[in-house]
Every structure is written in structure tokens, then in C-alpha cells.
Amino acid sequence: MGSTDATLVFARGPLFYTALMIFIVGMAYRLVSVLLLGWKRDRVPNKGSKLRGVAVTYAKGLLIFPFIPWVKKTFRGNQTTYLAGGMFHFGLFVVIFLGTAHMLVWKSLLGFGWPTLALPIVDFLSAAAIVAMIALFVNRLANPVLRLISGPSEWLNLLIVFLPMVTGYGLTHHRLLGIVALPYENLYIMHMMSINLMLIWIPFSRISHFMFYFFSRTYHGAQAGKRAVMP
Amino acid sequence: MADETIYQYLQREGVSRRQFLKICGALAVTLGISEASPLLAAGLTRPTSPTRLVAEALASKPRVPVMWLNFQDCTGCTEALTRSLSPTLTDLVLNKITIDYHETLSAASGVQADENKRMMMETYAGQYLLVVEGSVPTGANGNYCTIGGRTAVDLLQEAAAGAAAVIATGNCAAFGGIPMAQPNPTGAVPAYQLITDKPVAHIPGCPAIPEAFTGTLVNFLVFGKLPELDDLNRPITFYGTTVHDRCLRRPFYEAGKFANSFDDEGARKGWCLYKLGCKGPTTYNACAGIKWGGGLSFPIQSGHPCLGCSEPNFWDNGGFYQGQSAPIGRPTLTAAGVALAAGAVIGVANAGVNRLQKRHADTDEETTESLSG
Numbered sequence: 021m022g023s024t025d026a027t028l029v030f031a032r033g034p035l036f037y038t039a040l041m042i043f044i045v046g047m048a049y050r051l052v053s054v055l056l057l058g059w060k061r062d063r064v065p066n067k068g069s070k071l072r073g074v075a076v077t078y079a080k081g082l083l084i085f086p087f088i089p090w091v092k093k094t095f096r097g098n099q100t101t102y103l104a105g106g107m108f109h110f111g112l113f114v115v116i117f118l119g120t121a122h123m124l125v126w127k128s129l130l131g132f133g134w135p136t137l138a139l140p141i142v143d144f145l146s147a148a149a150i151v152a153m154i155a156l157f158v159n160r161l162a163n164p165v166l167r168l169i170s171g172p173s174e175w176l177n178l179l180i181v182f183l184p185m186v187t188g189y190g191l192t193h194h195r196l197l198g199i200v201a202l203p204y205e206n207l208y209i210m211h212m213m214s215i216n217l218m219l220i221w222i223p224f225s226r227i228s229h230f231m232f233y234f235f236s237r238t239y240h241g242a243q244a245g246k247r248a249v250m251p
Numbered sequence: 252m253a254d255e256t257i258y259q260y261l262q263r264e265g266v267s268r269r270q271f272l273k274i275c276g277a278l279a280v281t282l283g284i285s286e287a288s289p290l291l292a293a294g295l296t297r298p299t300s301p302t303r304l305v306a307e308a309l310a311s312k313p314r315v316p317v318m319w320l321n322f323q324d325c326t327g328c329t330e331a332l333t334r335s336l337s338p339t340l341t342d343l344v345l346n347k348i349t350i351d352y353h354e355t356l357s358a359a360s361g362v363q364a365d366e367n368k369r370m371m372m373e374t375y376a377g378q379y380l381l382v383v384e385g386s387v388p389t390g391a392n393g394n395y396c397t398i399g400g401r402t403a404v405d406l407l408q409e410a411a412a413g414a415a416a417v418i419a420t421g422n423c424a425a426f427g428g429i430p431m432a433q434p435n436p437t438g439a440v441p442a443y444q445l446i447t448d449k450p451v452a453h454i455p456g457c458p459a460i461p462e463a464f465t466g467t468l469v470n471f472l473v474f475g476k477l478p479e480l481d482d483l484n485r486p487i488t489f490y491g492t493t494v495h496d497r498c499l500r501r502p503f504y505e506a507g508k509f510a511n512s513f514d515d516e517g518a519r520k521g522w523c524l525y526k527l528g529c530k531g532p533t534t535y536n537a538c539a540g541i542k543w544g545g546g547l548s549f550p551i552q553s554g555h556p557c558l559g560c561s562e563p564n565f566w567d568n569g570g571f572y573q574g575q576s577a578p579i580g581r582p583t584l585t586a587a588g589v590a591l592a593a594g595a596v597i598g599v600a601n602a603g604v605n606r607l608q609k610r611h612a613d614t615d616e617e618t619t620e621s622l623s624g
């Protein structure tokens with residue numbers, strides 16, 4: 021059996037599942053640890069509605085502010101971080117959930133699928149996300165403060181997310197990138213390998229904010245709503 | 252008659268010079284011979300027309316007899332070959348150059364065929380070409396497949412010992428095919444695992460494309476050796492590009508237009524079959540180029556996704572109708588549940604340790620305070 025073929029089967033099969041299981045174990049561990057860190061009984065009576073607080077914070081954070089960024093201090097502080105960061109997250113979301121190839125992965129894991137966007141749109145957004153990542157990298161490198169607070173794990177985070185993205189992009193365009201002339205399988209192997217690495221890495225890195233972001237936004241929203249100070 | 256050339260043999264079979272040249276032309280096309288032929292490269296001949304190149308080779312080379320063995324197969328490769336729509340080639344291979352022994356086609360002749368085979372192995376020892384169709388069972392001492400009371404392993408090794416080269420046709424002979432699919436009850440193995448001292452060319456497919464088979468065979472007859480092979484021992488001429496690379500639905504793939512089911516609008520409009528599980532992107536075969544039925548059509552053109560039948564383990568590499576990008580197999584819900592629970596348990600333990608530490612720290616503080624106070 022050819023080595024390429026065997027490697028691809030391994031990367032798409034057993035290795036992927038091992039990585040996925042490590043990811044689940046890791047995320048469950050992180051979540052439970054955080055939840056049990058300081059869960060105190062709430063003895064203060066509510067002044068406002070917790071639910072309202074949560075709703076407002078999500079509406080503002082996800083639907084309103086992205087389109088009027090100048091009202092935010094983070095935007096005024098560093099536009100590159102804000103815009104490239106937004107572009108990157110939006111692109112990534114679309115690629116992972118609305119790209120046909122990825123929907124088929126979800127379908128095989130969850131048992132159901134959903135309609136996807138046309139490839140050219142997904143393609144454009146993934147290219148935009150890649151460009152955004154490069155901008156974020158340069159920004160981190162160029163900004164003295166950012167560079168000062170960046171340890172090895174920050175650089176690694178960037179790299180580990182960057183790899184699946186470029187290999188995935190190359191995979192879709194293996195023919196257009198004729199200059200590189202890497203066969204589809206090789207790119208597919210690289211894509212799967214980088215995904216597997218990322219899955220194992222996420223729980224132990226700050227990329228886990230994909231989960232804790234919602235966790236903390238909900239918590240803080242609820243706290244603000246309870247005190248009737250709208251976030 | 253061991254030294255008779257192919258041309259002399261054909262003459263004896265009643266082939267005229269004109270017919271002979273026609274055959275040579277057809278062969279040259281099959282071989283894809285251009286100016287840079289192996290003979291040219293080796294400095295053995297002057298630049299000349301491809302037909303003449305083949306004609307010269309056939310006129311000077313002794314005829315190579317072919318022995319065809321069938322083991323754990325469906326005879327689909329033989330079927331495809333005998334029914335292929337390129338009359339010149341099939342006719343040439345089956346009737347003119349002749350397969351001297353074919354396990355299935357010769358079966359009716361009984362012991363006489365066996366005798367013929369024995370004589371062939373003696374007369375042409377070290378010269379004949381062995382074609383294998385079907386995988387070889389090694390379980391139960393090889394008794395899952397016996398012919399005339401002898402096991403397939405035994406028959407294959409005996410025949411391979413005197414062969415000049417081996418062509419394993421079809422996925423079963425090349426990579427084990429369906430007989431080797433999990434759980435492989437008969438302990439089937441592909442031919443090359445039992446033949447280690449002879450060159451083996453693979454013509455995988457389910458069945459093998461007749462033109463790919465004859466092309467490889469003819470290459471051996473004309474040049475006296477197997478064509479250039481890839482890392483899975485498949486002739487590069489026929490297996491050099493993926494089905495996806497030459498697919499007629501490729502523009503739709505690039506445009507993101509997919510059929511979502513077999514009878515939706517996309518399917519009717521001939522859009523890409525990727526979502527329906529097409530394995531074209533990782534399948535190396537000539538289907539999209541040579542096609543089937545004399546260039547009439549091939550599965551994807553007819554509306555069915557590629558199954559990847561020319562690749563190893565195609566039967567076990569994920570569902571046929573599951574997208575190419577989907578992982579192979581699926582972890583059970585139980586596994587996911589266990590992983591979740593394991594993570595939660597570690598989390599609780601971690602929290603417990605944290606609390607203990609905190610309590611220790613608190614009491615330490617209190618002690619320090621009371622001591623200093």
C-alpha cells in the first residue's frame with residue numbers, strides 16, 4: 021500500500037478521532053474546573069433581569085458593535101487588531117460551518133447537515149481570514165506593547181491556527197497553485213495533520229476562548245442584568 | 252516455435268501486412284508513444300513514426316505467451332475485457348497474440364487445459380507473462396480457494412516462478428479488493444504479497460479499464476518490459492492523474508455548484524457530485540479520459556459519484572455516499588460520552604485539589620496572623 025494513501029487514511033480516521041477525543045476530554049476538564057472554581061450561592065436579591073442582561077450583551081457584542089466599531093475603546097486603541105480580528109473570526113466561522121466540505125464533516129459526526137454557501141463566497145472569506153491572520157501576525161510583531169506581552173504560546177497559537185487555514189486553502193486550489201504542484205492527497209494529509217494538532221492544542225491554550233467567550237459573556241451579562249446596569 | 256517473432260506468428264494466423272500495420276497504429280495510440288519513446292531514449296532507433304516503431308518491435312520480438320489465473324474474483328475484469336469496444340485491441344490480445352491459458356475461459360477444456368498450462372510453463376519458462384485476477388486467500392491453509400484440488404497460493408507461486416513479469420488486474424489482485432475488505436474472512440492478500448521476486452504491475456479498478464490492461468500488456472509485448480509505474484505499481488500512463496483532475500463536472504466543483512441528492516435540480520443539470528460522496532479527488536485512474544464502452548461514458552458522466560475503485564482499501568475507506576472530506580468511520584456516542592465524563596472527572600478532581608490548597612493557604616494565613624497578632 022502506498023505510504024500517501026495509508027497516511028491519509030490514518031489522518032482522516034484513527035488519528036482524527038484520537039485528537040477529537042483528547043479535545044473533548046480537555047474541554048470538559050477545563051469547563052468543569054472553571055465552573056467549580058468559585059461557584060458561590062447568590063444571596064443578593066435581583067434588581068433587574070439576568071436574562072435581559074445576557075440578551076443585551078450578545079446583541080451589542082455580536083450584532084451592533086461590529087458595525088459601529090469606533091464607539092469601542094478597543095477599536096480606538098488598535099484598529100488593526102479590531103478589524104483584522106473581526107475579519108478573521110467571521111471568515112473562520114463561515115468556513116467551518118458554511119463551507120460544503122466542512123458541513124460534510126459535521127454531518128458525518130452529528131448525523132444531519134444543513135445548506136451551505138457557494139464555494140466562491142466561502143473561498144473569498146477564507147482568503148480574507150488568511151490575510152487577516154497575516155495582518156495580526158505583523159501587528160503583533162510591530163507593536164512594541166503587543167510584542168512585550170507575547171510569549172511563545174501566543175506565537176504558537178497563531179501558527180497552529182494558521183496551518184489548517186493555508187493547507188485548507190491550498191487543498192481547494194491544488195490545481196490553481198500549479199506552481200507548487202502538490203497533489204491533493206498531500207495537501208489533504210497536511211490539512212488533517214494540522215487540524216489534529218490544533219484539536220489537541222486547543223483545550224490547553226487560549227484558543228479555548230471559543231467556548232469561554234460565550235461562558236464569560238453570559239456570566240457578565242447576567243451579573244450586569246441582575247444589578248440593572250446594562251452592559 | 253519459442254523463437255517465432257510476433258509478426259511471424261501473426262502472419263501464420265492469417266494477418267495481412269496491411270492489417271498488421273493497422274494493428275501497430277492502434278497499439279502505438281494505446282501506448283501513447285510519441286517521439287520520446289523508450290526505444291528512442293535508449294538510442295535504439297532513429298526518430299520515426301510511432302506506427303513504424305511498434306511494427307519494428309513486433310517484427311523482431313518473439314511472441315510472449317500469456318497465462319491468466321483467476322482466484323477470488325467475480326471475473327468482472329475478464330468480462331470487461333472481452334466485452335470492451337475497442338475491437339482491434341481486444342481481438343489482438345484475445346485471438347491473435349493469445350492468452351494461452353485462461354483459468355475461466357479454458358475451464359470447459361478440463362484436464363487438457365491443465366496439460367496445456369503445464370507445457371506452457373515448461374516451454375516458455377522465464378518468458379511468459381502472468382496475469383492474475385482476484386485476491387489470494389491465505390486463511391485455513393489457503394483452502395478457501397482451490398482449483399483442481401490445489402490452493403490458490405500454490406498455483407500462484409508455481410506460475411509466478413516461471414513468469415517474466417506479472418500483471419495484477421483489478422482491485423482484488425492489486426490491492427485485495429472486496430475479498431480483503433474488513434473483516435477479511437478468508438485472509439485474502441493481493442498478489443504482490445506472495446510474489447516478491449518478479450516485477451508486478453497493478454491495473455486496479457473494479458473492473459480494470461480494458462484499455463489500461465491491454466495497453467500495459469502491449470507495452471510488455473513491444474518493449475519487453477513493464478511500463479513506468481507509480482508508487483503503487485500502477486502504469487503512470489493510465490494512473491498518472493486523478494479522476495477529479497479530468498472530470499467533466501470539474502467547472503461545477505470550482506464554481507461551488509453541487510448536486511445535493513440524486514434527483515434534485517443540481518443532479519439534472521450535471522453539477523458536481525462531491526456532496527454525494529465522490530472520491531474523484533483522491534482516485535487515480537483514466538476513467539475520465541478513456542471512459543468506458545468505447546469512450547461512451549463513465550460513472551460520473553452518468554450521474555454516479557466515483558467510488559475510488561482503483562485505490563487500496565476502497566471498500567473500507569468511508570461510506571461511498573459520504574463526502575470525501577468527512578472523517579473515515581465515526582466514533583460512537585458512547586466514546587464521546589466517556590470522553591466527556593473523563594474530562595469532567597479530571598475537572599472535579601482538579602477543583603478539589605484547588606480547594607484543598609486554598610483551605611491550606613487560608614489556615615496558614617490565619618496562623619500567621621494570630622502568631623504575629
Ligand code: SF4
Nearest residue numbers: 495498523524529531
Ligand atoms: S464529480 Fe467528483 S471528480 Fe468530478 S469534479 Fe466533482 S468531485 Fe471532482
